[in-house]
Amino acid sequence: MSSELSMTEKMLPASSFTSTSIRPSYYIREPNFGKYDNIEDITVVWLDSHSNVSLDCFDMKIRLRYLINHLLTFHSISTCLEYMNSDIEYEKVFFIVSGSDSEIILPEIHLSPKIHFNYIFCNDKEKYENLSQTYSKIRGIFNDKDSLLKKLISDITSCLSNLLPISILSQASVTQKSLRDLSNESARFMWFQMLIEILIKMEHTDEAKSDLIEICRKQYKNDLVQSKRIDEFEKTYTADKAASWYTRDSFVYRLLNKALRTENIDIIYKFRSFIADLHQQLSVLQSTEPISTDEFLYRGQKLPIEELQYLQKNINGYLSMNTFVSFSRSSQAALLFAGKGEDRPQLESVLFQTEVNDGLAIFANIENVSYYKDEGEFLFTIGSVFRIADIEHIGNIIWVITLVIDTNANEDVEKLSKYLKKYYTGECSLLKIAEILFQIGEYDRAEHYCKLCNEQLHVDHQDRCRLNLLFGDIFRAGKGDFQAAEQFYVSALKLAQDSSLRASVLAGLGRLEDETGKYEAALTHLTESFDLNLKEHPNTTNEIVAKIYADIALVYRHKLDFTKSLEYYNQSLEINLQLLPDLHPSLANLYNNIAYLNTVLGKYDEAMKSYETSLKIQLKSLPKTHPDIATVYNNMAILHECNHDSQLAMEMFCKSLELFSAVLPSDHPTIATLYHNIGASFHEIKNYPKAITHLEKALDLRKKILPLTHLHIAESYESLAYSYYGVYDYQKTLDFCNMALEIDPTRAALHECIGETRSKQHDYDGALVAFRKAIDLCNPLMMKDNRLLARIHFSMAQVLLTQEKLDEALECYKTVSLVPLSYADQDTLAVANMHLADIYTYKKQFRLAIESYKKCLDYNSECVPQVEMYNNLAANYFEVGQEEADEEYYRKALEIRKKILNVFPLDDQDLGITYSIIGTIYYKLNEYDLCLEHKEKARDHLLKNVSMNNDILTNICESIASFYELRGEMEKAIENGELLLKLQMDKFDSENPKNLDILANLCNNLGSLYHQVQNIEKAIECVEQAVTFERIAKISNPELYDNNFEILQSQVITCGNLAALYEEAEATEKQIIMLNRCLEIYSKLVLHSQQKTDLALASMAEIFKMLGGCYSKLDDHHMAFKSYQQALYFFIQLGSNNETMSNEYKENLENAKMKMNNKS
Structure with missing residues (x-):
């Protein structure tokens, strides 16, 4: 049975950028906002x-x-x-x-x-x-x-x-590095920089300073020295002292740098006011104390060898030191920090040098504001971008790396960054931080900062509507808590004071209803949202309209109206291509959804192109561990399944699950979907136990979080039914089918599954009832658009074939065979045409069989035996040739047989059979030499495994022997006759008298061949063996052999032949014995059939005459007289008017009488 694990919900399309279904955290795997252990390095x-x-x-x-x-x-x-x-x-x-x-x-x-x-x-x-x-x-x-x-x-x-505070993180672990390669990490850098920019620009209250002091006190609660410094900071710190405190070897430098390097947004948030103060101080210093543009600055440090090698591979690439990083005017001072290579092989001494380029980055000479005022220190602000211009090894001691201050690390990313900053950093607030965290999949943190915002906002603040809307999005997309999400959306709707906000909330409600299967309600709310937006923005070429089009498309996709879904997605894409930067994630999501639809519609190449476009955008615009990327991996896995690459599909499913599991609650609907998909993938590779394990996990999760009548639960039941079918647990298969039908009774595939299961239970009538129900449910759809119908008709035909209802099976196979290849599985079509041809052959409709076999072969399916199909096709051409005495059809049969020889690797048995059939065709074409040539080739191949080919060999050897006999080549005829006899002897069955008759006949024929070459001795030996076989046969079944005319006639011929041979060999006494045996048999023939009396009387008269001659030779004239007397008697009984023969019989009698009297 073909599996029908639904692809409808295996896909995870994201509706648009601002409401993508799932996004993961990439800062801390399990954030604990109240716990900070060691936050030093x-x-x-x-x-x-x-x-x-x-x-x-x-x-x-x-x-x-x-x-x-x-x-x-x-x-x-x-x-x-x-x-x-x-x-x-x-x-x-x-x-x-x-x-x-x-x-x-x-x-x-x-x-x-x-x-x-x-x-x-x-x-x-x-x-x-x-x-x-x-x-x-x-x-x-x-x-x-x-x-x-x-x-x-x-x-x-x-x-x-x-330690430069830069890090490249993975979802499962944090790997600290001194440098960031912006060619690969530009998306992460962009999002992190937006967060920092909001922290810098947002309004800071005294509470911000209190947050900083609180976390520092927790860290250094047992350190009296640092505790005193914290007290000093609390009492004396002002914004103009930021650089002094940063350069001082204290808690500020250590904790802030580690937070920046590990991108721990929670600790960074605690330092928000200090970061803003230091950034602003550098900006002011830069504007008031210009720096000469031809001056070089230096930084010395020790760098791990692997990071140095990485830099060497990326000359002309870009990097960022994502913190406040210091340089010096003095190369000598910098060299002191670099060392002289004394820490090899772990660390290399490195000197960074860069030429001042004022205006491209915010940095300043902090000599006058630093804690250490005599070091000539320059400080760059967070996120300064450099291009790696050159790397040189000086004197085998130190590496000199030349950096150029630059901002154009990636032109496309820069366009996206500018676009997003218009939206996210225009209004810098705590709510905006929460929105960014939501967009990058930091749901727990987004919720945390929403709660902080909730504490700060006045009860009637205008942002409360947006806050509740964001809460709703977090609980819907990030946590899968649909009940909580609905409460927040309803609250937001009550607070919406203008049509724009109301439209946004209605869209959120629509997305929620789509995810919970309330599709009509979802369309209603999305349409209301669209109408409100249209009043605000009459021009439909705007992002909001594009966004709603995408949301509506998703609903229609869930309703399985793929045509309308694709229409809305294309409208959304058309608008967004005009408005958005090339790397905007919304474009990636649209390409992902369009790829999904192409997958459903069987346009796999187009789907793969769209997925690749989507992934290309995402990898450049989102963190590498973002769940939108995981979504595309999931969907690409399904596409690989459709292309029958189960191994690659499994790898991508697992990669997707790994990304999702890192950031979503274990009971999130998406996790359930991934377990379902992996289960389906195991099903595809026929690992049914693992499939069941994963599908049951998916079902358990779905039962916890979805209504028990949700279609996803029906989907789980259905998929489990197929997998239990795979392990032959037919009762569970039926149970799950029935549970699924209780939720969705319109699923034709479920009735198909019931039909297949009933068939396995040999309940063929029940199977047919289920199949017909499935067909009834499919009838409203066009055949060409419904692969399921083809499969159901095929299964139904198989059952009918089992019941030997050939006419009904024929009609079902016809239905399947008419389905275009693009709408049905080619293996199914091939097998259907094969069975169709077999039935036509059975019904002797050879021309129709020929057409079906040709179609079957056109599909080039591995599910049908190719050689057998060509053989059957050739056989049908042969039959037509015989029916119509048409040489053309024999020629076509011959052409196919030769093709079989030339194209397919055949074993000796298949070669022998094929050569034999070719020989038969040449016989029909009266080309006897070619017939004989191919029959002998067939014999030689088949002789290599006599036990498997005995029956075929006997027929071939008999044909060859007959050919040589007709041509007068008796020696070759005898050679093949002997081989034929040996083959028959090898399969001798003493329990089957028929085999004895065959052996007797072969011995007779072989004796005849020896007689023709005057080898009387061998001729007698053969015919004597024939007589022996006949006697043994009679003993095994005397009643049959004494009452069957044909058998008796065969026996008398054998005995007569042997008598004739004895005569030639002058073995008179043996001749007499055989002649008497003939008389015994003829007497039974006369009794057995009155219709054969005349022939029997004539034969008996002749035999008695021959007996008389034998006795005369032995001078037994008395017996000779009696024999001639009997001969004359039977001749008179015959009533013949032949005077000559009558006189001969009388003369023989008189001569015998005279000799008898003379002797006496």
Whole structure:
């Protein structure tokens, strides 16, 4: 049975950019807005399982407090390992370990990217020196605390100075890097920069400063030094001191830089007022203290070797240092930070240099406002863009990287960025931050900031309508909580004070109703929204109209009205192409939905082009882990399924599920859809147990979140029915079909499934009832538009064929065979035409059979045996040739048989059969030499496996022997006759008398051949064997052999032949025995059939005459007289008027009498 796992809801089309169904978080996998553990960069871990290190650590913590705040001690290796393997994504760990513990734990952790450096603290340095050769991250072996501290402080200081707060994140983990490659990460950079720009521009109250101080106090609650600095900050900080506090080695620099590097928007939000102050201070300084444009600035640092190699591969590419980053006028000062390559192979010494280009970036000389006023420091604001101009290795010591200040990292992205900024940064507020977070799939954070906004807004604030609308979108698209979403939309509708807002809320309600299956209500609300927008904006070429067109298209898509859906999508696309930048995500979503419709309509090439266009836009305009991208992966997977590439489909489904699972609640409808799709994919590759597992997960989720009468639940029931059919659990198949029909009784495919199941249960009448019900439900649709009808008629025909109702089966197969290839599976059409041809052949309608076999072969399907089809086609041509004595049809049959030989790789059996049939055709064409040639080729191939080909071989050898006998080539005739006899002997069955008769006949014929070459001895041997076979046959069934005229006649011929051979061999006594046996048989013939009396009387008269002659030769004149006497008697009984023969019989009798008297 062909699976019918519905494709309707396997697709996940996004209606438009502003209300895409699902988008994931790409900042923190599970945000906890009230928890901040270590939000610094550095953690020192100290392990010694043999002694108490708490006192040493207490002393070290005091001495390190100016550098770090987070120091952990462990006395258990297992507990330490557990911590190392935990989710400490952000910290760089400096690990101190005792000598004995190092031998155990270092093999477990040395490859971990979390470990920055290792330090061995022990009593015996020499004992552990060899470890430095094995583990490259070991910075030294120490036996005194002072030298350890000195090295540790030096390394931490260097690490802190080298950390540029930029990071490239994946959904599952955060990988911190010093640099960002904008050619690949421009979309993420664009969205993050918009968030920063809103934070900078929005109004900041005293509460913002309080938020910053609160988080800092939590972080440093046990650090007296930093706590005092926080007190100082709280009392003395003003906006003009931002640069001073940033450059000071304090909590501000450490926490802000880590937040920026990890893109932790929650901590960044706490620093919003400080970021704005520092940015504005740099902007003012730049405008009041211009910088010479021919001046070079430098930055020295140590860079991981893999990041340096990455930069080398991207010369002329773009990068951003996504924080406030410092440079210096002095290259010598910068070189001090770069070092001289002493930390290879992990770190390379790097000197960045860039020429001042005032106006392309916001930066300033902060020498006069820095905490350290003598360092000549320049500070660039967040997100400054540079082009990598050159990388040069100087003296095998330091790498010099030349950067050029630039803003045109990506022209298309820049256009999109400018377009989006008009919408998102025109009004900078907390609500706008929530809207951006919603758009990038940060649903939990969007909700969090909506709640903050809700606390701040006055009860009758004008933004409350927008806030409730956004809440509704979050709960609908991000959480799948449709009940909560509806409450928010209703609240928003009550608060909508103008038609524009009311239209937006009505559109939101329409999308919600579409997702919950209330399609008519959805169309009503979307139409109301459209009409309100039209009053506000009479020109229909605007984004709002395009957006509503897309929403309406989605509803029609769910209603399965694909034509109308495509019409609305095309209208939306036409408008958006005029208004939006090339990389706008709305265009990607439209291409995705149009691709979906092309998939449904079977236009797979067009669908793939649209998906590729959609994905190309998304990868450039959205974070790589955005769920709109996951949606396209899902839909492309389904397209690959349609193209029968199940492996690639499975890979894409799993990629899609991975992205969605990272950001959506585990009970979200989209997760259910993905489980359903993966289950369907397992079904396609016939892994039914796994299919059932995933489909049941989907069903369980859908039952929790959807009405029990929702079509998606019916879809799950239906798909489970097909998968249980695959594991032969027919009762569950029927149960799920019936449950699905209770929800949607119009599903013809379900009745088809019931029909297939009934057929498997041998309930053929029940199967036909179900199939006819399915056909009735399909009748309103055109046949050419409904593949299901073809499949149902095919299944129905198979059942009718099983019931041997050939005429009804024939009509069903006819129906299937008339379906155009573009609307039906070619394998189904091929098999239908094959059965159609078989029935025509059975009914001896050979011309119609020929046409059907030709159609079957045209489909080139692997589901039909190609060689067999060509053989059958040729056989039907042969039959027509015989019927009409038409040589043309024989020639066509011959042409096909030759094609079989030339095209298909045949084994010896098939070669033998094919050569034999070709020989038969040549016989019909009176081309006897070619007939004989091909029959002999057939014999030679078939002899290679006699046991499989005995019956065919016997017929071929008999034909060949007859040919040679007719041509007078008796030796070859005998050779094939002997082979024929051997073949028959090999399959001898003593229980079947018929086989004995065949053997007797073959021996007779072979004896005749030997007689013709005057080999009387072999002739006698053969015919004697024939007599033996006949006697054995008679013993096995005496009643048959004594009463069957044909058998008796055959026996008398054999005995007569042998008697004649004995005569030639002068074996008179044996001749007498055979002649008497003939008389015995003839007496039965006379009794058996009065109609045959005359022939029997004549034969008996002749036999007695021959007996008389035999006895005369033996001088037994008495027996000779008696025999002649009997001969004359039967001749007289015959009533013949032949005087000559009468005189001969009388003369023989008189001679015998005279000799008998003379002897006496």
